[in-house]
Amino acid sequence: MTKRSGAIGATIVILLAMGLGVAGYASHLEEDDRFCIACHTAPEVAYYERAQQAKAGSQPPLDLSSRHYTEAKAEAPFRCIDCHRGNHTLVDRATTLVLGLRDALVWAGGRADPTLEKNTAYAPGLLNAACSRCHRDTLLVTGFENHFHNDLPEAYRAWQAGGRLLPPRQRAATGEEARGLRFYATTVTCLSCHRAHVRGEETQFYLQQETLVLPACERCHQETGRGPQRLRGS
Structure with missing residues (x-):
């Protein structure tokens, strides 16, 4: 090995070490919501303030994100990054860091x-993966009463990965339900119905029925060839 190639190799190792160090430090900072709003603009600051007010009880949760803060246990407080880093895989971790770099450049x-x-x-994709990771039990409740969750591709993947199916909440599962889930090819995801930072609809579990939920139902029915094709205005 020549001195030149040795120097290049050493430089690469140093750069990789520096990159890993920066990534690790950024990951540590992301655990604190105050870091998330430090260089962000009005939207992120508003989301943070909504969450803090909801936690303090000074006002009811104004959006779905704020509701998560009030539902979290004291020993496991909820943070922005819990939704924005996906399901903890290396791919999602790398995607989160790249997204953070993009946001920094945009700012x-x-x-x-x-x-x-x-x-x-x-x-x-990151947000949907985080939803599926935390709410896996909701996805795996069987029965038609929960078909808008258990018919999603994410539910099928969670079951195939070893998730335990749960019976319907108000009755025993039928034999077909207990045998497992079917895969339906639909583009509908958690985000098709759930918006974290949109105010309103508190009495409807933060679901915008006419503008989001029913269109998502129709799209799923059309893509899978099952169920009524038109729900709005019917």
């Missing part, structure tokens, strides 16, 4: 989106 360039009530996500 530095003064191009952050000031929209408060966002209905779209830049990396929906």
